[in-house]
Amino acid sequence: MRIGVIGAHGFIGSQLTAALIAAGHEPVPFTIENPVTSEQGLRMAKSLDGLLWAASSSTPATVGQALDECDVFRSSLLLLQDSGIKRFLFMSSGGTVYGNGPAPHGEEDELKPVSDYGKLKAAMEGVARDLWPSATILRPSNVYGPGQLAKGGQGVLGHWLQAIVDGEPPILYGDPAVARDYVYIDDCVRAIIAAFERDDAAGQTINIGSGSPTSLDELLQIVCRVTGRRIDPRYEKGxxxxxxxxxxRIDRARDILGWTPETDLDDGIAAMWAWKEGR
Structure with a gap:
């Protein structure tokens, strides 16, 4: 398949590009410098079998123009409607769109985002469903791994490991008992590729996670074990x-995509730490 990747220079987009080649597909990168909505980009889109939207100008800490970004998304999809692309995938956020409702979260749960970033992603999901009913919406939760930089308040492991490399105490925000779901980048890109390859994924919304919670305190213990260092974090308010x-809940990913996560946290953080140390 010839698959366009919007956000090809981002953490997920760059890793996916390499994985698509390894899987025998042809990635077509779209970036800020080469947007899919440019005259050239729209011409290139007509030759695509599939298209992934993995770009965002916002992070949980920097989102401030959510309506603008959602409007850009809508106008872009309107321009692409006549492209003939068979499969469209939108990367949402399983870490924010559900809000603070009872866990574990299933795809059928009502969306109750509490952050502006979660509200943005939920709104973009609505646009995708409205303009591209056959779109596949993926909701990954806290993707981490080699290649993830510490920026925008996103990716606790990226920030923690960078702080350790810099000889600074990592900052633990909020209650150390708060548990979150972390999925390794290689597992995430496998799910994306499966969503392109499986016809049953069309029109579906699918969670991508580990299927189990890990508290911030447990995560810190793993980081200590993997790095072999004594770590005294700085505790801050949430x-x-x-x-x-x-x-x-990741049952739907298993049933529709034939996908389950393969990388446990210890191995994933070890790979990420080796990458951080080697930079």
Whole structure:
């Protein structure tokens, strides 16, 4: 398949590009410098079998123009409607769209985002469903791994490991008992590729996570074990955009995509730490 990747220079987009090649597909990158909505980009889109939207100008800490980004998304999809693309995938956020409702969260649960970032992703899901009914919406939760930078208040492991490399104490925000769902980047991109390859994924909304919660305190213990260092974090109050839980049910991913996560936290964090140390 010839698959366009909007956000090809991002954490997920860049890892996916390499994985698509390994899986025998042809990735077509779209970036800020080469947007899919440019005259050239729209011409290229007509030759695509599938298209992934993994771009975002916002993170949980920086979102401030949610309506603008959602409007750009809507106008972009309107421009692409006559492209002939058979499969469209939108990367949402399983870590924010469910809000603080009872966990684990299933795809049929009502969306109650409490952060502006979660509200943005929920609104973009609505646009995708309205303009592209056959779209596949993926809701990954706290994707981590090699290649993830510490920026925008997103990705606790990216920030923690970078702090350790810099000889600084990592910051633990909020209650250390708060548990979240973490999924390794290689597992995430496998799910994306499966969603393109499986016809049954069309029109579906699918959670992508580990299927189990890990508290911040447990996560810190794993980081200590993997890095072999004594770590004394700095404790700070929780931030207004932090969810209390992001534990996802992943039965639908197994049933529709034939997908289950393969990388446990110890191995995933070890690979991420090796990458951080080697930079």
């Amino acid at each position: 931030r207004p955009y932090d969810n209390q839980s992001t534990w996802l």
